[in-house]
Amino acid sequence: MVATVTTAPPHTTQVLSxxxxxxxxxxxxxxxxxxxxxxxxxxxxxxxxxxxxRDAGPVVYLDKWNVYAVARYAEVHAVLNDPATFCSSRGVxxxxxxxxxxxxxxxxxxxxxxPAHTRTRTVLNKVLSPAVMKQLRDGFxxxxxxxxxxxxxxxxxxxxxxxxxxxxxxxFPDAMGLQKEGRENLLPYAGLVFNxxxxxxxxxxxxxxxxxxxxxxxxxxxxxxxxxxxxFGACIHARVDTGDITADEAPLLVRSLLSAGLDTTVNGxxxxxxxxxxxxxxxxxxxxxxxxxxxxxxxxxxxxxPVQTFFRTTTRDVEISGCHVGEGEKVLMFLxxxxxxxxxxxxxxxxxxxxxxxxxxxxxxxxxxxxxxxxARLEGExxxxxxxxxxxxxxxxxxxxxxxxxxxxxxxxxxxxxxPA
Amino acid sequence: xxxxxxxxxxxRAETVSANDGDSAMYTALLHxxxxxxxxxxxxxxxxxxxxxxxxxxxxKVGAVGADEDELLEGVVSERLPNxxxxxxxxxxxxxxxxxxxxxxxxx
Ligand code: HEM
Ligand code: FES
Numbered sequence: 001m002v003a004t005v006t007t008a009p010p011h012t013t014q015v016l017s018x019x020x021x022x023x024x025x026x027x028x029x030x031x032x033x034x035x036x037x038x039x040x041x042x043x044x045x046x047x048x049x050x051x052x053x054r055d056a057g058p059v060v061y062l063d064k065w066n067v068y069a070v071a072r073y074a075e076v077h078a079v080l081n082d083p084a085t086f087c088s089s090r091g092v093x094x095x096x097x098x099x100x101x102x103x104x105x106x107x108x109x110x111x112x113x114x115p116a117h118t119r120t121r122t123v124l125n126k127v128l129s130p131a132v133m134k135q136l137r138d139g140f141x142x143x144x145x146x147x148x149x150x151x152x153x154x155x156x157x158x159x160x161x162x163x164x165x166x167x168x169x170x171x172f173p174d175a176m177g178l179q180k181e182g183r184e185n186l187l188p189y190a191g192l193v194f195n196x197x198x199x200x201x202x203x204x205x206x207x208x209x210x211x212x213x214x215x216x217x218x219x220x221x222x223x224x225x226x227x228x229x230x231x232f233g234a235c236i237h238a239r240v241d242t243g244d245i246t247a248d249e250a251p252l253l254v255r256s257l258l259s260a261g262l263d264t265t266v267n268g269x270x271x272x273x274x275x276x277x278x279x280x281x282x283x284x285x286x287x288x289x290x291x292x293x294x295x296x297x298x299x300x301x302x303x304x305x306p307v308q309t310f311f312r313t314t315t316r317d318v319e320i321s322g323c324h325v326g327e328g329e330k331v332l333m334f335l336x337x338x339x340x341x342x343x344x345x346x347x348x349x350x351x352x353x354x355x356x357x358x359x360x361x362x363x364x365x366x367x368x369x370x371x372x373x374x375x376a377r378l379e380g381e382x383x384x385x386x387x388x389x390x391x392x393x394x395x396x397x398x399x400x401x402x403x404x405x406x407x408x409x410x411x412x413x414x415x416x417x418x419x420p421a
Numbered sequence: 422x423x424x425x426x427x428x429x430x431x432x433r434a435e436t437v438s439a440n441d442g443d444s445a446m447y448t449a450l451l452h453x454x455x456x457x458x459x460x461x462x463x464x465x466x467x468x469x470x471x472x473x474x475x476x477x478x479x480x481k482v483g484a485v486g487a488d489e490d491e492l493l494e495g496v497v498s499e500r501l502p503n504x505x506x507x508x509x510x511x512x513x514x515x516x517x518x519x520x521x522x523x524x525x526x527x528x
Contacts, residue, residue, distance in 0.1 A: 130468040130495020
């Protein structure tokens with residue numbers, strides 16, 4: 001897609017042509033807000049604006065990108081759980097595939113609706129099932145222990161590059177069955193995918209401009225002959241032999257895991273370490289009860305929401321909490337704002353590792369709820385358990401730098417010092 | 422409203438009332454029953470809503486689906502012939518009085 005200028009004032013950057021905003025007499029008026037949730041100053045501190053979005057009404061309209069948006073828990077949850085009305089097949093980014101050609105061949109799972117989605121989802125559910133996790137568990141745990149031992153040797157390091165990135169990179173590509181060569185493309189490719197869900201701003205434009213080598217790598221790495229036996233990739237291709245998917249579909253499903261399986265956990269683990277570094281009393285509670293490791297990770301996913309937003313497109317006229325939204329409209333879901341909605345959560349600004357996290361939408365909800373959630377939780381749990389057993393304190397020792405992406409929230413750099421237990 | 426009794430691993434029993442049409446997993450979460458985790462919110466992904474159905478009720482809760490059967494292979498506590506995923510048990514008036522036993526661990 002050709003990107004337009006983002007520095008132009010609001011209202012001139014008409015990305016897609018929509019009809020007039022419906023204004024049904026019987027329904028509540030939708031508040032228009034002049035908020036750009038894909039701008040650098042927003043990313044620097046989204047929480048005050050999330051509050052504005054939630055408080056303005058159950059549904060708001062963002063003039064900057066001509067989209068409806070929901071930021072309260074109840075509406076986000078409702079939209080996620082009505083895939084017939086709020087479809088994914090027209091793209092889960094701003095771009096409407098009914099009007100624009102997708103920047104890459106459409107995902108067969110993320111950007112699909114039932115019944116097509118049901119078939120591919122069943123395949124990935126099996127490839128990433130609880131039984132498969134049981135087999136991976138010991139290896140993932142040993143790698144987490146080894147990583148923490150290595151970092152304790154060093155004492156001071158960057159918890160983003162050396163931990164949040166290094167640990168998933170040490171387990172996930174091997175679990176996929178990827179070749180050793182070319183893995184340096186994985187994070188840039190994922191960064192591109194998640195930037196591309198956003199509007200045609202500079203982040204998206206730059207990412208797509210630089211994408212050719214990463215796309216070429218991913219394309220070739222998704223082919224059957226390039227995936228080691230026993231890995232997730234080979235398991236997907238094996239489903240061709242059982243007739244569940246076609247030979248053309250398998251590489252695209254492998255691509256889904258390469259797109260969504262690494263950078264997300266990097267930011268999830270990064271979020272957890274950043275939380276434990278900022279809230280030492282929570283780290284102390286974790287150290288005194290290791291069984292909290294899994295929930296401490298889950299709470300970090302709620303608290304920081306590594307995946308901040310996704311879109312849906314309406315398939316019909318619909319009322320959301322009394323607000324009318326016409327057919328063919330993009331609806332932006334603020335997962336992160338829902339995860340801190342005081343209407344749903346007691347003390348939402350508090351990172352509390354004993355919180356009942358169930359129901360948070362950091363992994364989505366409903367039929368598209370993250371198919372890799374067990375992989376993410378496994379990585380998160382074994383890493384937090386290793387930290388809790390081996391590290392006495394995590395101290396932030398330098399400037400914390402944010403990384404900017406249209407969809408993912410995380411850090412560029414988190415200098416820390418570990419004191420051994 | 423149908424009532425469900427959850428019997429914890431340590432034999433403690435909790436009886437709660439369920440909404441018609443809710444799943445047994447959802448009912449447990451709603452009432453803060455600790456022995457059920459339900460990490461995937463009923464998406465039939467996580468196998469952390471494992472229960473053992475009391476023998477008297479086994480015939481009434483319906484059959485194990487093919488996908489559920491595979492998921493049950495991944496439960497953390499032992500799988501028994503009466504193992505079910507509670508998110509796949511839909512509560513109706515006919516299940517009033519249902520007794521579900523909770524495994525030692527879900528994760
Ligand atoms: C902390 C880490 C992760 C977070 C926060 C996360 C978040 C999400 C969210 C919010 C969705 C829902 C998308 C929607 O509703 O449109 C999703 C879907 C998905 N995730 Fe994850 N994810 C994580 C890790 C992973 C991992 C490790 C994998 C692969 C191994 C993965 C693969 C996928 C795929 C393929 C989908 C599409 C599922 C569908 O449409 O049915 N994710 N993820
Ligand atoms: S709640 Fe996850 S499988 Fe039942």
